Amino acid sequence: MTELTYTAGVPAFDHHSHAAYVRPGEDIHGFDGYEREYAMGHVEANMPHEEYIAYMAATVARDHETATRIAEKFRIEELVQESIRFQSTTVHASSLAEGCESLYGSRTRDEMATISRNRRRDDFLGLYDQALHASDTVAVLTDIPSIDHTVWPHSRYKGIARIDPYFFPFGHPAYTERGADTPRFQRIFSAVLDDQLRLGGLSELPTNFDDYLTFVLDSLSRRRQEGFVGVKIASAYVRTLSFEPVSLNEARLAYAAMASSAERPDAASHKILADFMAYEVAAHASSLGMPLQIHTGMGHSEPGLKLANANPLNLERFLDTPRLNQLRVILIHGGYPYSSILAALSQARGNVFVDFSWMPYLQQHSLHRMLQEWLEVLPANKVMFGTDTGSPELHVAATRRARVALDAALNSGTSTGLWSVRQAGWLAERVMHQNLCDVYGITL
Numbered sequence: 001m002t003e004l005t006y007t008a009g010v011p012a013f014d015h016h017s018h019a020a021y022v023r024p025g026e027d028i029h030g031f032d033g034y035e036r037e038y039a040m041g042h043v044e045a046n047m048p049h050e051e052y053i054a055y056m057a058a059t060v061a062r063d064h065e066t067a068t069r070i071a072e073k074f075r076i077e078e079l080v081q082e083s084i085r086f087q088s089t090t091v092h093a094s095s096l097a098e099g100c101e102s103l104y105g106s107r108t109r110d111e112m113a114t115i116s117r118n119r120r121r122d123d124f125l126g127l128y129d130q131a132l133h134a135s136d137t138v139a140v141l142t143d144i145p146s147i148d149h150t151v152w153p154h155s156r157y158k159g160i161a162r163i164d165p166y167f168f169p170f171g172h173p174a175y176t177e178r179g180a181d182t183p184r185f186q187r188i189f190s191a192v193l194d195d196q197l198r199l200g201g202l203s204e205l206p207t208n209f210d211d212y213l214t215f216v217l218d219s220l221s222r223r224r225q226e227g228f229v230g231v232k233i234a235s236a237y238v239r240t241l242s243f244e245p246v247s248l249n250e251a252r253l254a255y256a257a258m259a260s261s262a263e264r265p266d267a268a269s270h271k272i273l274a275d276f277m278a279y280e281v282a283a284h285a286s287s288l289g290m291p292l293q294i295h296t297g298m299g300h301s302e303p304g305l306k307l308a309n310a311n312p313l314n315l316e317r318f319l320d321t322p323r324l325n326q327l328r329v330i331l332i333h334g335g336y337p338y339s340s341i342l343a344a345l346s347q348a349r350g351n352v353f354v355d356f357s358w359m360p361y362l363q364q365h366s367l368h369r370m371l372q373e374w375l376e377v378l379p380a381n382k383v384m385f386g387t388d389t390g391s392p393e394l395h396v397a398a399t400r401r402a403r404v405a406l407d408a409a410l411n412s413g414t415s416t417g418l419w420s421v422r423q424a425g426w427l428a429e430r431v432m433h434q435n436l437c438d439v440y441g442i443t444l
Helices: 031-035 040-044 049-060 064-072 076-087 091-103 109-136 180-200 209-227 248-259 269-287 310-319 339-347 365-377 394-413 421-442
Strands: 014-019 137-143 155-160 232-235 292-295 328-334 352-355
Touching: 014 328, 014 394, 014 421, 031 076, 031 091, 031 109, 031 339, 040 049, 040 076, 040 180, 049 064, 064 352, 076 091, 076 109, 091 109, 091 328, 091 394, 109 137, 109 394, 137 394, 137 421, 155 209, 180 209, 232 269, 248 269, 269 292, 269 310, 310 328, 339 352, 339 365, 365 394, 394 421
Parallel strands: 014 137, 137 155, 155 232, 232 292, 292 328, 328 352
Antiparallel strands: none
């Protein structure tokens, strides 16, 4: 193991995780579920697309007969295992192995899969707490539709609420591209909105836009009162991050057009309403003191997210809106492959920050190089550590790898005289927890 210099003993506060999250309609799985998820792009590319979509739909619907028939016809299990073998040289695979060994000791892969699944089913909180302890993590911000703080203590697990569901009350235009990832996000957004309507005492959508807007703002205020500390936009999985200013009257007309139609939303109305809602909900979040995380850059290992749509340059107009100048915005995931653009957007705007969640267990060397660049160009209060995982195993490994990458960047800076040893130690504390605490108003 690499010996840590500046980050050793520095508590971590995970800016972006999915702790306690089980996707709607999905079963609890062990660490091997992450291997299978990362194999689906390989599966999709080796069978007819329409059959792949049918297989995924049957899986979601728990139609085991149909799913089994398609799986056997196209050797899906063989494709999954083939992909897992191909993945074995990736940082993701190494991180899963490291995390499993840290939490479960030296065991066979099958034993690890069984133990990790059973531990989640029997005591998910206990397993996650073990991962936090093993990685010297004091707390996480977790992107999750709802969280039971009587089970998952707010002192360690603080909720981040996605606001995308509010953008798309009538669903989405027909999806005709490759992959099942984008439709999965569409389903999740719809499920979350249905829950919020129910919690707001509504059995269906309001008939007019003004009532809908009132519901949305009240819903977000309620979530703030329930303990959510921030919000997130994950819309890059379903549309462009280019949110354009829209008038109230345009939003009303778009809402009315979609409400009166029995068809899927047309693309123009869909974008107009979502654009308007993005500005309104962001402004309300700012008034509630809730920072905004925005997904930028690459997506999951399956076709769906369009990189051009997730380019952070699409956000310039949104970020430069005068009434949002005090909204604290964090551009997350390192924005790969747009990492330098993230730094440039943040450097020029005092309310815009960056995190490198996801990268620690996917991109070892590029993370090291990116941290050197970010820490050289950005003020010390701008960069945050994160993991972007709901896996205790990946949390342990990602935190360790993040420390190694940050240490390497800091060592590079001190060796060239850019920073003193004291400054490097200060930067380690800022990145690993203090910047998050300052932005969210949290005491460590």
